[in-house]
Amino acid sequence: MQEIVDQLAATIRAAAASNAPLCIRSGGTKDFYGQQDKGRDGGSGSILDPTAYAGIVDYEPTELVVTARAGTPLMQLETELNSRGQMLAFEPPHFGTGATLGGCIAAGLSGPRRASAGAVRDFVLGVRMLDGRGDDLSFGGQVMKNVAGYDIPRLMAGSLGTLGLLLEVSLKVLPLPAEERTLRLSMNEAEAIETMNRWAGKPLPVSATCFCDGELTVRLSGATSAVRAARAVLGGEEIAENSSFWKSIREQANPFFQSGKQLWRLSIKSTTVPLSLPGKQLIEWSGAVRWLSVDAEMDNEAVQALVRKAARDAGGHASVFRSQTPAPAVFHPLPRAMMNIHRRLKEKFDPMRIFNPGRLYSEL
Amino acid sequence: MNRMNDALELVKKLRTFLPAESVLHETEDVRPYECDGLSAYRQTPMIVVLPRTEDEVAGILKVCHALKIPVVARGAGTGLSGGALPHPQGVLLSLAKLKNILGIDPAGRTARVQPGVRNLAISEAAAPYGLYYAPDPSSQIACSIGGNVAENSGGVHCLKYGLTVHNILKLRVLTIEGEILEIGGNGLDAPGYDLLALMTGSEGMLGIVTEVTVKLTPRPEKAQVVLAAFDDIRDAGNAVANVIGAGIIPAGMEMMDKITTGAVEEYVHAGYNIEAAAILLCESDGAEEEVAEEIERINEIMRQSGATEVRTSRDEAERVRFWAGRKAAFPAAGRVSPDYYCMDGTIPRKNLASVLAGIEALSAEYGLRCMNVFHAGDGNLHPLILYDANHPGELELTEEFGAKILGMCIEAGGTITGEHGVGIEKINQMCSQFKTGELEMFHAVKAAFDPESLLNPGKAIPTLRRCAEQGAMHVHRGKEKFPELPRF
Numbered sequence: 001m002q003e004i005v006d007q008l009a010a011t012i013r014a015a016a017a018s019n020a021p022l023c024i025r026s027g028g029t030k031d032f033y034g035q036q037d038k039g040r041d042g043g044s045g046s047i048l049d050p051t052a053y054a055g056i057v058d059y060e061p062t063e064l065v066v067t068a069r070a071g072t073p074l075m076q077l078e079t080e081l082n083s084r085g086q087m088l089a090f091e092p093p094h095f096g097t098g099a100t101l102g103g104c105i106a107a108g109l110s111g112p113r114r115a116s117a118g119a120v121r122d123f124v125l126g127v128r129m130l131d132g133r134g135d136d137l138s139f140g141g142q143v144m145k146n147v148a149g150y151d152i153p154r155l156m157a158g159s160l161g162t163l164g165l166l167l168e169v170s171l172k173v174l175p176l177p178a179e180e181r182t183l184r185l186s187m188n189e190a191e192a193i194e195t196m197n198r199w200a201g202k203p204l205p206v207s208a209t210c211f212c213d214g215e216l217t218v219r220l221s222g223a224t225s226a227v228r229a230a231r232a233v234l235g236g237e238e239i240a241e242n243s244s245f246w247k248s249i250r251e252q253a254n255p256f257f258q259s260g261k262q263l264w265r266l267s268i269k270s271t272t273v274p275l276s277l278p279g280k281q282l283i284e285w286s287g288a289v290r291w292l293s294v295d296a297e298m299d300n301e302a303v304q305a306l307v308r309k310a311a312r313d314a315g316g317h318a319s320v321f322r323s324q325t326p327a328p329a330v331f332h333p334l335p336r337a338m339m340n341i342h343r344r345l346k347e348k349f350d351p352m353r354i355f356n357p358g359r360l361y362s363e364l
Numbered sequence: 365m366n367r368m369n370d371a372l373e374l375v376k377k378l379r380t381f382l383p384a385e386s387v388l389h390e391t392e393d394v395r396p397y398e399c400d401g402l403s404a405y406r407q408t409p410m411i412v413v414l415p416r417t418e419d420e421v422a423g424i425l426k427v428c429h430a431l432k433i434p435v436v437a438r439g440a441g442t443g444l445s446g447g448a449l450p451h452p453q454g455v456l457l458s459l460a461k462l463k464n465i466l467g468i469d470p471a472g473r474t475a476r477v478q479p480g481v482r483n484l485a486i487s488e489a490a491a492p493y494g495l496y497y498a499p500d501p502s503s504q505i506a507c508s509i510g511g512n513v514a515e516n517s518g519g520v521h522c523l524k525y526g527l528t529v530h531n532i533l534k535l536r537v538l539t540i541e542g543e544i545l546e547i548g549g550n551g552l553d554a555p556g557y558d559l560l561a562l563m564t565g566s567e568g569m570l571g572i573v574t575e576v577t578v579k580l581t582p583r584p585e586k587a588q589v590v591l592a593a594f595d596d597i598r599d600a601g602n603a604v605a606n607v608i609g610a611g612i613i614p615a616g617m618e619m620m621d622k623i624t625t626g627a628v629e630e631y632v633h634a635g636y637n638i639e640a641a642a643i644l645l646c647e648s649d650g651a652e653e654e655v656a657e658e659i660e661r662i663n664e665i666m667r668q669s670g671a672t673e674v675r676t677s678r679d680e681a682e683r684v685r686f687w688a689g690r691k692a693a694f695p696a697a698g699r700v701s702p703d704y705y706c707m708d709g710t711i712p713r714k715n716l717a718s719v720l721a722g723i724e725a726l727s728a729e730y731g732l733r734c735m736n737v738f739h740a741g742d743g744n745l746h747p748l749i750l751y752d753a754n755h756p757g758e759l760e761l762t763e764e765f766g767a768k769i770l771g772m773c774i775e776a777g778g779t780i781t782g783e784h785g786v787g788i789e790k791i792n793q794m795c796s797q798f799k800t801g802e803l804e805m806f807h808a809v810k811a812a813f814d815p816e817s818l819l820n821p822g823k824a825i826p827t828l829r830r831c832a833e834q835g836a837m838h839v840h841r842g843k844e845k846f847p848e849l850p851r852f
Contacts (some may be wrong), residue, residue, distance in 0.1 A: 023616070041495050050597060060712075060714065061608075062605035062606075062609040062714070063712050063713060063743075064606050064608060065712070076470075085611055089479075108553075108558075114552065115552065118530060119552065119553060121558050121561055122526065122529075122530050131805070135801045136801075137799075137801050137802050137805060138799075138802065139802060140780050141777070141778065142712060142777060143710040143711065143712060143742070143743050143744075143777075143778050143782070144522075144523065144710070144742035144743060144744075145518055145522065145527065145710045145739070145742050145743070145744045145779075145782035145783055146710060146779040146781070146782060147515060147516050147565045147779075147781050147782065147783060147784070147785050147786070148779045148780050148781050148790075148794060148797055148798075149786075149794070149797075149798060149802070149806050149824075149825065150372070150562055150565070150566055150570075150788055150806055151516075151529065151561045151562055151564060151565055151566075152562075152805070152809070154529070154558050154561030155557055155558050155559075155561055155562050156563075157558060158557075158558055159557055159558075162623070163557075164793045174613065175608075175611035175612070175613065176611070178611065197471050197472065197473075198471075200473060200474050200582075201470065201471065201493070201494065201495065201582055202494070202582050202586050203582045203583065203650060203651060204582075204651075205650075205651075205654075222650075222654065222659070223650070223653075223654040223657050223658060225653035225654050225656070225657045226651045226653060227655035228653070229651055229652075229653050229654075230651070233850075267549070267551035267552060267553050268550065268551045269472055269551060269779060270551075270552075271469070271471050271472045280662060285552060288551050288552045289551075289552070290777070311459075314550070314551075315549055315550025315551065316549050316550055316551035317554060317555045319550070319551060319555065329747075331555045331556070332555040334555060334556050335546070335667035337539070337543045337544070337545055338545055338546075338547075338556065338559075341545065341559065341812060341813060342556055342557055344811075344812035344813075345557060345809065345812045347812075348805070348808035348809060348811070348812055349805075349808075350774055352698060360556070361556070
């Protein structure tokens with residue numbers, strides 16, 4: 001396995017020496033996400049593919065920690081955890097069979113359980129990575145509590161490969177809930193937002209929420225007794241397709257996500273009242289995420305200005321999650337002082353700017 | 365210029381926008397700030413400033429930045445690693461006067477607070493809404509939220525409820541240039557790099573936190589605790605693994621060894637079995653039905669794991685009494701010994717028995733007693749080495765003993781600090797835990813925020829020279845990088 005690391009490091013050093021950009025890519029399941037970068041098709045760069053560096057390095061269920069190589073298929077990792085009664089609690093979307101652990105961490109995307117269990121970054125304990133000089137570095141570790149050195153492992157989550165190539169990741173894992181049930185209630189959007197937030201403020205085992213088309217769908221997870229007790233309190237109708245419904249939300253296979261030419265993601269304060277924006281919305285995470293599907297007739301620029309303002313006013317940010325036409329700025333613009341810090345961090349990790357240039361922000 | 369002239373010039377500049385009582389420089393006024401909770405290290409600062417507003421903090425930073433004067437931030441001063449140890453030529457920036465709770469949003473389950481607000485005060489203010497702030501370090505009566513962010517503080521409930529990093533949403537941070545950064549947001553994530561994670565646990569070396577938005581958690585309906593006694597510490601360790609292996613995430617899981625239970629029982633009468641080699645406290649919280657179900661399973665697992673005695677708290681008063689012993693471990697150490705030194709390593713739990721055996725052997729070798737309290741659920745060990753600073757050389761022996769414990773933690777696949785921070789105390793052990801390349805990257809991250817290294821300089825990340833002098837440095841492919849760093 002070390003030969004693979006040596007080869008990857010050699011490729012990075014050569015790219016740094018010749019100032020040639022690299023596009024980090026394994027299964028390519030998240031090609032749609034982020035801005036077009038110079039390493040991708042049409043650009044001058046080449047692909048840096050860590051898929052071969054795969055496999056679970058260490059997993060002891062009673063420690064609640066798993067360490068795996070970045071190329072490990074996400075499916076394989078989750079199957080192994082499930083077979084021991086455990087899971088990745090942030091319920092990551094795969095977006096295809098080729099999804100790998102490295103891509104999952106670099107993209108930093110979490111699924112329906114995020115509002116109750118936490119995000120990708122909350123479960124990252126340690127990373128081994130190659131920086132822009134090809135240096136092999138390890139940060140964090142395989143223990144839950146660790147404050148030695150800056151928290152570079154969590155910094156890597158969601159950095160879209162712009163700071164380094166992940167080699168290995170250690171994650172906290174959690175037990176699978178003993179029981180899961182899904183309820184459905186009819187109500188309007190304002191009632192749904194109020195209801196989701198009220199439930200989140202009570203000790204209820206709500207593990208996921210989704211509102212669309214006048215229907216609030218709620219998942220309860222936990223000890224059998226707790227789920228039963230909550231089921232009686234919350235009301236609504238129980239639906240049979242418990243796991244397939246949440247999978248369709250997580251993987252965006254639900255018809256909502258397939259409509260429209262552009263899918264925006266607004267991450268805002270959960271109690272924000274219904275947003276009046278052009279297009280159709282689906283709400284997740286107790287109101288903290290509003291998905292907006294925009295039709296073909298609408299003007300990109302006008303939509304962008306409206307959506308960004310709505311997100312900012314609601315204390316959050318908006319990004320273009322999917323688009324049939326390339327979006328000029330995918331992620332929410334950063335204030336100057338924040339961009340300065342981002343640029344300096346990028347310089348430190350990747351001085352020649354070879355990793356995924358422009359994928360996150362054109363300045364990085 | 366000498367220190368005296370520097371100080372007078374700086375005082376003059378600061379008093380143009382700060383009242384006289386906010387700028388202290390007389391020796392008797394700055395003396396109370398000479399150390400934090402780690403009193404073995406003391407240093408009087410050149411000046412102490414006590415700003416009352418974010419604008420005043422920004423003004424102080426701008427002056428210090430212009431004059432290249434180091435700034436050490438201090439919250440409540442309860443830290444245990446010397447992170448707030450003053451710089452002799454620097455300003456000690458106390459955030460104690462920024463102590464307002466700016467707002468509680470019960471529907472959104474957040475609180476917006478200034479950095480000097482005490483940890484427990486947040487939970488008290490949220491209590492009428494059935495909410496609380498989950499991380500509960502032992503010092504929560506006194507420690508401030510700004511300090512919690514700087515150290516990424518945990519507590520006895522963090523296996524289930526997370527550390528500071530999992531429970532904050534947004535920070536207002538001033539850079540050394542006095543520029544404001546809004547990090548995080550009111551949603552559950554923010555655009556760009558996760559600077560919220562980077563700031564948390566950064567020990568005041570990247571920026572000065574002036575406001576924190578924390579997440580509030582619904583108070584569980586019920587909590588109950590199981591107290592189990594074991595006559596072999598390995599059985600207690602296995603019991604922890606068995607509980608977790610059964611799919612239970614306890615709200616709290618604490619272990620104490622015999623010397624600890626003996627010391628605390630005499631002090632608080634918690635009802636511990638003092639003949640046992642180790643006792644475990646395992647708490648369940650949640651809905652009534654859930655707690656009843658979980659407590660029954662925990663009881664069963666404790667018995668199957670060889671517990672010699674298993675008791676469940678019958679009411680809230682008994683639950684509080686069972687916990688009182690654990691919470692009194694530190695004061696109890698102070699009663700049985702003139703001084704004690706608290707360590708903070710974390711290890712993978714499977715190595716608990718061997719690490720404890722190693723500590724016992726070191727205890728015999730050094731002739732110093734050691735009490736062990738352990739956040740067993742997450743592997744965080746707090747050995748308390750008992751010593752007497754009045755015996756010449758005993759502090760040095762204690763520090764050597766402590767360093768060896770941390771070495772064992774690294775060997776066991778763990779870390780030198782779980783929640784107390786590196787500060788000045790564990791800076792040498794950083795050379796053993798990390799290679800040169802990683803230490804260089806830490807310095808580079810600091811430089812991205814604070815290029816002239818004015819914020820808490822000399823803490824948390826050792827210079828390469830320091831590591832080389834200790835002989836513990838790993839030479840990194842024989843190449844020198846980052847020529848701006850201090851070298852040999």
